[in-house]
Amino acid sequence: MNASAPLDYRSAELTRKFIEQIRHITTQPWNIMEICGGQTHALLQYGIDQLLPPEITLIHGPGCPVCVTSLEAIETALQIAAQPGVIFTTFGDMLRVPGNHQDLFSARANGADVRVVVSPMDAVGLAQAEPERQVVFFAIGFETTVPSIAASILHAERNHITNFSILPANVLVPPAIHAILSSPENRVNGFLAAGHVCAVMGYWEYELIAAQYHTPLVVTGFEPVDLARGIYQTVRQLEEGRCQVENAYSRAVTREGNRTAQALINHVFEPVDRQWRGIGLIPRSGLGLRAAYRSFDALERFPVAFNTLVESPLCIAGQVLRGVATPHDCPAFSRECTPSSPLGAPMVSSEGACAAYYRYQRVKP
Amino acid sequence: MSEANFPSMQGPVCPLPLNQHDQIVIGHGSGGLMTHELIRNLFQKYLGNPTLNASNDAAILTTSNEMPAGLRLVVSTDAHIVTPLFFPGGDIGRLAICGTVNDVAMMGAQPRYLTATFILEEGLPLTTLEAVLRSMQAACKEAGVSIIAADTKVTEKGKSDGLFISTSGFGWLPEGRQIAGDQAQPGDAVLVSGPIGNHGIAVMQARGNLGFQSEVRSDTAPLNALVWGLCQAVPSVHVLRDPTRGGLATTLAEIAMQSQVCITLEEAAIPIDQPVRKACELLGLDPLYLANEGKMIIILPEADAPTALSYLRAKRYGEGAQLIGKVSAMPAGQVWLRTPLGTTRVLEMLAGEMLPRIC
Numbered sequence: 001m002n003a004s005a006p007l008d009y010r011s012a013e014l015t016r017k018f019i020e021q022i023r024h025i026t027t028q029p030w031n032i033m034e035i036c037g038g039q040t041h042a043l044l045q046y047g048i049d050q051l052l053p054p055e056i057t058l059i060h061g062p063g064c065p066v067c068v069t070s071l072e073a074i075e076t077a078l079q080i081a082a083q084p085g086v087i088f089t090t091f092g093d094m095l096r097v098p099g100n101h102q103d104l105f106s107a108r109a110n111g112a113d114v115r116v117v118v119s120p121m122d123a124v125g126l127a128q129a130e131p132e133r134q135v136v137f138f139a140i141g142f143e144t145t146v147p148s149i150a151a152s153i154l155h156a157e158r159n160h161i162t163n164f165s166i167l168p169a170n171v172l173v174p175p176a177i178h179a180i181l182s183s184p185e186n187r188v189n190g191f192l193a194a195g196h197v198c199a200v201m202g203y204w205e206y207e208l209i210a211a212q213y214h215t216p217l218v219v220t221g222f223e224p225v226d227l228a229r230g231i232y233q234t235v236r237q238l239e240e241g242r243c244q245v246e247n248a249y250s251r252a253v254t255r256e257g258n259r260t261a262q263a264l265i266n267h268v269f270e271p272v273d274r275q276w277r278g279i280g281l282i283p284r285s286g287l288g289l290r291a292a293y294r295s296f297d298a299l300e301r302f303p304v305a306f307n308t309l310v311e312s313p314l315c316i317a318g319q320v321l322r323g324v325a326t327p328h329d330c331p332a333f334s335r336e337c338t339p340s341s342p343l344g345a346p347m348v349s350s351e352g353a354c355a356a357y358y359r360y361q362r363v364k365p
Numbered sequence: 366m367s368e369a370n371f372p373s374m375q376g377p378v379c380p381l382p383l384n385q386h387d388q389i390v391i392g393h394g395s396g397g398l399m400t401h402e403l404i405r406n407l408f409q410k411y412l413g414n415p416t417l418n419a420s421n422d423a424a425i426l427t428t429s430n431e432m433p434a435g436l437r438l439v440v441s442t443d444a445h446i447v448t449p450l451f452f453p454g455g456d457i458g459r460l461a462i463c464g465t466v467n468d469v470a471m472m473g474a475q476p477r478y479l480t481a482t483f484i485l486e487e488g489l490p491l492t493t494l495e496a497v498l499r500s501m502q503a504a505c506k507e508a509g510v511s512i513i514a515a516d517t518k519v520t521e522k523g524k525s526d527g528l529f530i531s532t533s534g535f536g537w538l539p540e541g542r543q544i545a546g547d548q549a550q551p552g553d554a555v556l557v558s559g560p561i562g563n564h565g566i567a568v569m570q571a572r573g574n575l576g577f578q579s580e581v582r583s584d585t586a587p588l589n590a591l592v593w594g595l596c597q598a599v600p601s602v603h604v605l606r607d608p609t610r611g612g613l614a615t616t617l618a619e620i621a622m623q624s625q626v627c628i629t630l631e632e633a634a635i636p637i638d639q640p641v642r643k644a645c646e647l648l649g650l651d652p653l654y655l656a657n658e659g660k661m662i663i664i665l666p667e668a669d670a671p672t673a674l675s676y677l678r679a680k681r682y683g684e685g686a687q688l689i690g691k692v693s694a695m696p697a698g699q700v701w702l703r704t705p706l707g708t709t710r711v712l713e714m715l716a717g718e719m720l721p722r723i724c
Contacts, residue, residue: 012705038649047708118648224706351649360710 009223018228019051022235029055030238031187032231033180033323035173036142036194037064037351038222044360046224048231056235059188059323060356062176062279065141066093066349067321070275071309073169074099077138079304080167081112086302087130089123090138091145092116093349098342100309120145120152120166127156127164136298139166143197146170146287147261150268153289153296165298168288171274173197174205175285181213185324190234192220192227195249202257206245214243221249268293277345278311278318317344320353327357334362389489394519407491408515411498412481412505416513424513426478426535435540439476441468442533450493450527452571454563454582455658457530458497462504463587463658464609465534470589471605471661473544473596476536479505480514484529487522497528508587510534536589542596548603549624553692554670556663558591558677559584559685560636561613565655566644581640586659586682595663595683598676604664607657614653614712616662617700625697630690630712633705653702654715664692 008014034040040060043049049058062068078099081088088104095104095116108114113133117123120137127135139149149166156164173194180186193206198219206217216237220230230248237244247253265287274286289297311317314332319325327333327346337343339355346352392399409418416424445461455463461481469476481501485494505511567583588607596602604624608616613635621628637645637652645652659682665673670688677683700712 010705012707015706044710045704046706047704047710048706050708051706359713362711362713 009221009225011225015046015048015224015228016051018225018232019048022056022228022232023053025232025239026053026055026235027239029057030189030235031057031059032190032192032234033059033061033188034192034194034220035061035063035177036192036197037067037349037353037356038196039063039192039194039220039227040353041351041356042222042224043227044356046227047360048224048227052231056231058231060320060326060353061180061191061323062276062321063142063173063194064346064349064351064353065145065171066097067317067345067352068171068276068279069094069097069140069169069345070277071099071311072275072306073140073167074103075306075309076299076304077104077167078102078107079306080136080298080302081107081114082110083134083302085133087113087115087126087133087135088138089115089117089120089126089135091118091140093351094138094140096342096348097345098348100306120149121155124152124156124161124164127161128159131163133163134301135164136302137164137166138169140169142171142173142194143201143265144199146265146269147200147258150264153268153293154264156296157293165296165301166289167298168269168286169274170269170287171276172271172285172287173201174209175282176276176279177206177209177217179279179282179285180323181209181215183322185322188215188323190215190238191217192230192234193217193245195219195221195226195252198247198249198253198257200258200261202255202262203245203247203253204255210243210245216243217245219245219247219249219253221252276321278321312343315344317346317354320344320346327354330354334358387491389485389487389491389494389519391487391519391521393485394517400517403517407495407498408483408517411495411502412512412515414511414513416511417515424478424480426513437538437540439469439472439474439536439538440533441465442531443468444529444531446526446529447568448526449571450497452583453567453580455567455585456497456500457528458500459504459585460658461530461532462501462508462510463585465532466504466508466510466587466589467607467658467661469534469536470587470592471544471607472536472538473542473592473602473605474536474538475593476508476510476534476589478513478535479510480533481512482515482531483517484525484531485517485519486525486527487519489527494528497530504587508589542600544596544602544605546604546606546620546623549620549626549628549664549692550603550666551626551692551694552667553603553664554667554688555617555628555630555690555692556665556670556673556677557608557613557636557687557689558588558661558663558683559659560638560641561608561657561660562637562641562645562652562655564658565612565650566641568656570644579640579644581638581644584657584659588659588661588682591677591680591683592661594680595673595676599665599669599673601669602663602665602673604662606662608660608662609658610656611715612652612654612656613662614651614700615714618712618714620662620664621700622698624692627693627696627699627701628690629693629701629703629709632702634687634689636685636687636689653712667691
């Protein structure tokens with residue numbers, strides 16, 4: 001064996017070894033929350049939840065950026081997209097998220113110019129190519145998407161591209177963990193911290209959380225071996241009565257994270273209070289543009305107004321997002337609510353817990 | 366050389382320089398002289414044959430000695446819309462031929478004749494149309510089919526999108542051959558003729574939706590020769606289906622429903638080219654749901670699977686054939702996937718459009 005050869009992070013054998021160790025050390029029930037929707041998806045895709053001992057319960061966290069984008073933000077997006085001369089650009093997942101009456105797909109069918117981009121720089125490129133149009137980018141996502149959005153704004157500023165703006169709706173992970181752990185209904189004993197977010201932000205912030213709430217957090221990747229290792233290290237801490245931050249994804253994450261990216265974020269954005277769909281207002285949990293860049297805020301360019309917004313009374317997305325209910329607890333799950341006609345956002349995105357359950361566990365194997 | 370300076374005129378008409386158009390204009394759909402010119406200069410040049418060139422309102426098919434008594438006529442129709450019109454590994458013309466040829470072939474039939482309808486948008490460059498027709502000509506030749514009836518309409522600019530092609534296919538099905546979606550039986554094996562997902566990724570890449578470069582090419586290909594040979598080598602084939610839109614997972618879910626059986630796939634056995642796998646991982650797409658235009662699913666008794674595999678692997682478009690799963694009785698109507706970890710999950714039909722995820 002070549003010692004320098006990369007580990008196979010999909011190795012079934014290695015994954016089973018970690019699962020075996022989890023079985024070996026588990027003596028009592030533990031609830032572990034994976035914050036990130038990408039991890040929820042991967043856990044169900046590989047069926048890792050089926051391999052865990054019955055004492056370990058995985059609780060799916062609010063880490064799907066599509067799911068937690070507020071109804072207000074979606075309605076704002078729909079109104080801006082409908083304005084003449086606007087090219088509204090977004091990551092693909094957002095197209096199907098239901099607003100009050102419609103989604104961006106139907107807005108497109110009604111004549112709005114809604115386009116899917118894979119990067120905010122594509123939106124800046126569009127603005128450059130069509131100077132007579134207003135190009136708006138729907139800035140959603142966790143810390144992972146923010147550096148490229150900040151870079152796109154700086155690029156637009158430098159090149160005097162004045163017909164580009166963003167609708168700011170980015171959210172931050174640590175305030176959400178605070179909100180979950182300080183809630184009276186909390187039942188989470190330990191967290192898998194999202195590897196991609198930590199790759200950007202580092203994990204020093206989580207050390208304060210671990211100490212304040214006496215809760216272990218393990219920085220975890222997305223492959224089967226990563227996930228099994230992350231769960232193993234969390235269970236080991238719980239069984240040993242420790243509450244530290246451990247890094248089980250060191251091939252991508254350092255304690256400090258990507259300083260350049262962080263500086264970029266801080267230069268363009270500042271923390272603001274933000275509404276999370278299904279959860280409510282979380283203080284300083286979002287990113288808004290700093291005063292120097294506020295001219296790039298679509299809300300400054302396009303007046304929007306709407307009446308009271310109502311969620312479907314059947315949907316329990318809020319409880320699912322807070323980790324107090326699973327999609328199977330919802331009376332509408334796979335009945336009134338399916339990926340083709342979603343009532344709540346978690347049924348839309350591939351990272352949403354309801355969509356992941358629908359896709360992988362609608363029928364219990 | 367000097368001829369090019371003079372517009373060609375046929376008969377006593379207004380000396381409008383008909384041939385100077387380098388793009389489709391409304392007049393090409395008038396049914397008059399410009400339409401005739403377009404048909405003669407382009408459509409007949411590439412797709413012409415005695416039946417089509419006869420220019421009658423309909424084609425007459427005579428049963429030849431290739432159609433002995435007992436053969437049945439198989440008919441299929443399909444509309445083709447793709448953006449962009451040209452993508453790595455194919456174009457709308459090749460797609461329009463192969464798509465319909467394959468639909469007829471999936472019944473175990475030999476496609477022979479096609480009809481084609483062209484919806485042209487005003488402003489379509491004639492060089493584009495010519496390139497598409499040339500590609501259709503090559504695909505027809507490869508598949509051994511001819512276009513015996515065709516129609517062209519022109520829409521105003523903005524009322525359609527460049528070029529739409531609808532084709533219908535006609536083929537012969539030998540007596541006694543019964544291949545259909547409801548024929549899968551417990552104990553059958555499930556094969557796929559090659560790696561999946563290439564067409565879906567190639568088109569996304571051509572649309573500029575990948576955000577990175579990849580070398581994936583569409584697999585668009587006529588499968589009729591492969592099907593015909595396979596059915597002669599292994600007459601016990603129960604189901605053939607090309608997993609186009611919705612991909613392998615959706616197509617198998619349809620078959621499981623139609624046949625009221627359970628299909629269990631081995632995830633590790635499903636052939637996926639490395640660049641396709643990488644693109645899917647970067648974008649959060651599932652290759653099992655990506656479109657294919659030159660692949661087929663074969664379901665047949667397990668005992669005949671080795672013969673079928675060695676036949677397929679020796680033939681063009683079947684080189685990458687693999688055994689990917691098996692059919693059991695219960696739970697009827699479902700498709701399961703066994704992961705390399707030994708866990709299982711249910712595969713559903715694709716709901717709506719597949720969208721790249723965010724992070």
